[in-house]
Amino acid sequence: MTASSVSSPPEPPVVDDEFDEGDGGGWWSNSPGWAKGVLAAGVVLILLLAGGLAGAVIGQRTAPTYGPAAGSIDVGFLQDMSVHHRQAIQMAVWERSNTTDPALRQLAFDIESSQTQQLGMMQGWLQLWAQPTESAPGNYMGWMGMPVPSMPGMASEADLQRFRAATGSQLDVAFLQLMLRHHRGGLSMMQAAAAGASVPAVQALSSSMVASQTAEATTMTQLLAQRGAAPLPM
Amino acid sequence: MASGRSTGTPQRGKGGRPPQRGKNPVAGARRRTSSAGRAAPKNRQVPWLLIGAIVVVLALIGGIGFFLFDRSAQISPWRPSSDNKDPSLAIPGIVTQSYQGQHHVTPQQRVAYDRLPPFGGPHDGYWAACNGQVYSQPVRNENMVHSLEHGAVWIAYDPTRVSGAALDTLTAKVQGQNQMMMSPYPGLDQPISLQSWGHQLKVTDANDPRIDQFITSLKGNPNGVYPEVGASCDALGPGYFDPANPPAFDPPPYPRNALPMNYQGTSGAGGMGGTG
Structure with missing residues (x-):
């Protein structure tokens, strides 16, 4: 349209057309009647579809499906870290209920309550974005480009049974060892999300996890040393 | 559609120069964009706007269709949602x-x-x-x-x-x-x-x-x-x-x-x- 309107040499019109620029035989007058009809219908269709698309986009913002896509860093991190956090909470709940050491009970309650709060945030976001609230079993960390059957730091079923069977100082050492390895294992995921998440709240949460869990890991390393025990290998 | 238009009869055209008739309309249109071709005929122009409009319409239809299909395909029918609570x-x-x-x-x-x-x-x-x-x-x-x-x-x-x-x-x-x-x-x-x-x-x-x-x-x-x-x-x-x-x-x-x-x-x- 622009091209035809700027090129308007002073040539006398042969066929008059009231819609034409009337000076140089524009595209409109050169088009056969059926093409004009098709074009008019096309313009109407474009308007309808543009309206429909705008409606769909607006609807997408308000209804169940908006937010980062499945497989994105944000969604993948929240799904994986939900599973990771749940196991930390599971161990912390047991330790808080069964330890006889006030320092360990305090640490366990701190981990349990903070990670339960964080888990609620992660689950809430995933629900708002209509994404599954946890990773598919045995398929983790795909969002970091390296899908694995189990995340680093996760305790095995045998680890958990040994932990729950322990009492007294053995229970405390088992807790510290498993939780320290759990914290260290989750660090790479938290760092990846802190660096690459697109949603600021996800970035902020993962950054705060890096800070708090690094500090807790230092504390747990000291508590293990005080009990004459060494950290587990990763 | 586009080819039918460009090989069609030129009787509705106006202001075109006879020597251009019968020549490749694409070449005519191309010449028109150059500075030397300002006076080139327009009666055999390729209807770019019409073609563009059709392309846009098809792209919109395809895009929306893909959008809807993609959305429905990736969600398991057994996953609870606000539309399907149980x-x-x-x-x-x-x-x-x-x-x-x-x-x-x-x-x-x-x-x-x-x-x-x-x-x-x-x-x-x-x-x-x-x-x-x-x-x-x-x-x-x-x-x-x-x-x-x-x-x-x-x-x-x-x-x-x-x-x-x-x-x-x-x-x-x-x-x-x-x-x-x-x-x-x-x-x-x-x-x-x-x-x-x-x-x-x-x-x-x-x-x-x-x-x-x-x-x-x-x-x-x-x-x-x-x-x-x-x-x-x-x-x-x-x-x-x-x-x-x-x-x-x-x-x-x-x-x-x-x-x-x-x-x-x-x-x-x-x-x-x-x-x-």
Whole structure:
């Protein structure tokens, strides 16, 4: 349209057309009647579809499906870290209920309550974005480009049974060892999300996890040393 | 369409120069864009706007179609959503029953459950661990029902009919998975029975696709299909509920003093927002 309107040499019109620029035989007058009809219908269709698309986009913002896509860093991190956090909470709940050491009970309650709060945030976001609230079993960390059957730091079923069977100082050492390895294992995921998440709240949460869990890991390393025990290998 | 237009009759054109007629209209149009071609004829122009309009329309149709198809294709029909709060209702063979939550009994009391295995009703104050727990021994009904109230899916199986590869298949769906638990259930009328609060599905084959449909529909469902969204599946340990040493299985017949399903004689825990 622009091209035809700027090129308007002073040539006398042969066929008059009231819609034409009337000076140089524009595209409109050169088009056969059926093409004009098709074009008019096309313009109407474009308007309808543009309206429909705008409606769909607006609807997408308000209804169940908006937010980062499945497989994105944000969604993948929240799904994986939900599973990771749940196991930390599971161990912390047991330790808080069964330890006889006030320092360990305090640490366990701190981990349990903070990670339960964080888990609620992660689950809430995933629900708002209509994404599954946890990773598919045995398929983790795909969002970091390296899908694995189990995340680093996760305790095995045998680890958990040994932990729950322990009492007294053995229970405390088992807790510290498993939780320290759990914290260290989750660090790479938290760092990846802190660096690459697109949603600021996800970035902020993962950054705060890096800070708090690094500090807790230092504390747990000291508590293990005080009990004459060494950290587990990763 | 475009080629039909450009080879069509030029009689409607105007102001075109005769020498251009019959020449390649594309060449004519191309010349028109150059500075030397300002006076070039326009009667045989390719209708770029028309072509563009059609392309845009097709692209929009294709784009919207792909958008809708892609969206519907990636969401499992069994995943709960705001439009489909309880997809399990479409599973063939599912049995549902409405129960009131938050009525507790003591570890010494028993409940005369109306279903076998039970999937709702009064229950013990301590829930059975349902954080991916695979119990090797049958567990007391009253504790398992409390876990259902917290949103767990319970796979019960007849140990005389489910073993080996079938048992491994079921274990893989449960082990380490939050809101999942599994236990043998002697005397079951079918090899496998799945329970969620108010929902039950009995199947004969561990590979029955309805098992995963049941789990996807109900586990972690946030739409109120079980009473306590967000409640814990973790165990507190000895003195509360110890998964290594759970309370003993208590199948029917129920004793005369078993508490009835009409909640008479149980304590409502809802008022104080308590242990639920």
